[in-house]
Amino acid sequence: MNYKSTRGGELQNSTFATLHGLANGGGLYIPEKLPEVKLTYDELKNLSYQELSEKIIKLFFTEFSDEEIKNAVNNAYNNTTFTDENIVPVHKLNEKVSFGELFHGRTLAFKDLALSLFPYLLLLSKEKQKENKKILILAATSGDTGKAALEGFKDIDRINIVVFYPKNGVSPMQEEQMRKQLGNNVEIVAINGNFDDAQSAIKVIFSSEEFKKYANDHNVMFSSANSINIGRLFPQIIYYVSTYVNLVKAGTIKPNEEFNVVVPTGNFGNILAGFIAKKLGIPIKKFISASNKNKVLADFFQTGIYNKNRDFYATNSPSMDILLSSNFERYLYYALNENSERVNELITNLLSGGELSVNEEELKNIQNEFYGEFSNDDETVNAIKSVYENYHYLMDPHTAVAYSVYEKLDNSNLDKNTHTIIMSTAHPFKFPTPIAKALGIDETKNPYTILDEISETTGVKFPEKLTEVRNSEIRFSNVIDKADIQDFVKKYIKDLK
Structure with a gap:
């Protein structure tokens, strides 16, 4: 399978696209043509998560042999990397709503599902491309990608990874997880910025x-761990396929x-992977993009701006x-009938003036499949409180945003006679403060003390992976100004051994 940029340009194979991450000119790689398959329940129902993974990965990474894919998948998804044998179990809340639990991996967040497999895809791509340079992975994180990427790439030979995160923009537990990361090839840097x-x-x-x-002069090449990389994006399709199968199996x-x-x-x-799963035959009716107060996406799906x-x-x-949502550009490409020229025009407007807008007809077509809404902090806490009190089920704040948004919508935007799956993206214990507020626990205490009280109150077991973090030493304390990121990277390259 060949890949091209969302903004047009040369074709590359999957190994080149995986290794390099971003296309020339800043566009994102997308398949020249999506696989022409129509996945059905009958062909999927007897497959394990690992076998589903092999089936999906083969569609998008045709340069790899069946054996190479099988080995990569089995290394990524097993009982040492995930604590639930289903990898992504489905929890039915009531007759109308279920949760797809994406947080049973090593870092307790949905990013584990792709970042457990991605390092193997990257190493295979490096081998196929006969690339001998050291790879430097640069990643920005708003909380979960950083730890999952660090965990996935730690101590891999000839690969180094540097993760940048906003100093005051992640939860205490997310920061703890990153600053205590093990590995001889990792670097974590906080920035004064977002x-x-x-x-x-x-x-x-x-x-x-x-x-x-x-x-290049230092025998280094760049790659990415964010979902701008196809090696990160396409493994996320798998859990939408498995969720559909599990919903049917559960009746x-x-x-x-x-x-x-x-x-x-x-x-x-995440939501783009679900959109592609629908293109492959998974019978998803409507996508709801749930935002917090930074509701740029919710506004777009409502207004086209x-x-x-x-x-x-x-x-x-x-x-x-x-x-500025990176994968939104890929969605635009498909929403605008794969018109690279139109995408290039809109993204140029966005990057130069901070705004893009689709026309009335384009918006109407978009709203047939997508809609957006947002919930603020208070509504998020209230959703956590309500679901716990009514169902004894504890949500993290991101999942609570999604649930709150679901509750806000009426039948004009979402047919609630159709069963809805909410993708639950993180374990609630990664976010002690809003959980404490929802449960009436003193939120001013030490985060670990808060979590002990949450565990005692709810009966939710303190996750083993967070216990490991709790007992570890802080290794990284770098804080730099956002304007100094590029200089930091140059120095890091210079000092690489």
């Missing part, structure tokens, strides 16, 4: 010929019956504190 500042700086580095030459829906999906959305990779010229808010769902 996620968009870090992501934009990294995109400049990836697109800069000067930076590429500097890296919640019938084979071929449509269901809705609500996704807490920041950088747009994407305007990032607005105040940035630090919320209690920090992984969604994003104003």
Whole structure:
């Protein structure tokens, strides 16, 4: 399978696209043509998560042999990397709503599902491309990608990874997880800025010929761990396929019956993977993009205008504190009938003036499948409280944003007679403060003390992976200004042994 840029240009194979991450000119790689398959329940129902993974990965990475894919998948998804044998279990809340639990991996967040497999895809791509340079992975994180990427790539030979995160823009537990990360090839840097500042700086580095030459002179090449990379994006399709199968197996829906999906959305990779799953035959009726107070996506799906010229808010769902969603460009490509020229025009407007807008007809077509809504911090806490009191089920704040959004919608935007799956993106214990507030626990105490009380109150077991973090020493304390990211990367390259 060949890949091209969302903005047009040369074709590359999957190994080149995986290794390099970003296309020339700053566009994102997308398949020249999506696989022409129509996945059915009958062909999927007897497959394990691992076998489903092999089936999906083969569609998008045709340069790999069946054996190479099988080995990669079995290394990524097993009982040492995930604590639930289903990998992504489905929890039925009531007759109308279920949760797809994406948080049973090593770092307790949905990013584990792709970042457990991605390192193997990257190493295979490096081998196929006969690339001998050291790889430097640069990643920006709003909370969960950082730890999952660090865990996935730690101590891999000839690969180094540097993660940048907003100093005051992640939860205490997310920061603890990153600052205590083990590995001889990892670096974690806090910035005085927000996620968009870090992501934009990294995109400049990836697109800069000067930076590429500097890296090349030091026998280094750049790659990415964010979902701008196809090796990160396409493994996320798997859990939408498995969720459909599990909904049918549980008797919640019938084979071929449509269901809705609500996704807490920041950088747009998660919900985009679901959109592609629908293109492959999974019977998803409507996608709801759920935002927090940084509601740039919710506004777009309601008005057709994407305007990032607005105040940035630090919320209690920090992984969604994003104003410039990278994978949104890929979605635009498909929403606008794969018209690269139109995408290039709109993205140029967005990057130069901070705003893009689709026309009335384009918006109407978009709203047939997508809609957006937001919930603020108070509504998020109230959702956590309500669901716990009524169902004794504990949600993290991102999942709570999605649930709150679901509750807000009426039948004009979402058919609630159709079963809805909410993609639950993180374990609630990663976010002690909003959970404590919802449960009436003193939120001013030490985060671990708060979590002990939450565990005692709810009966939810303290996750083993957080116990490991609790007992570890802090290794990283770098804090730099957002304007110094590029200089930091140059020095890091220079000092690489």
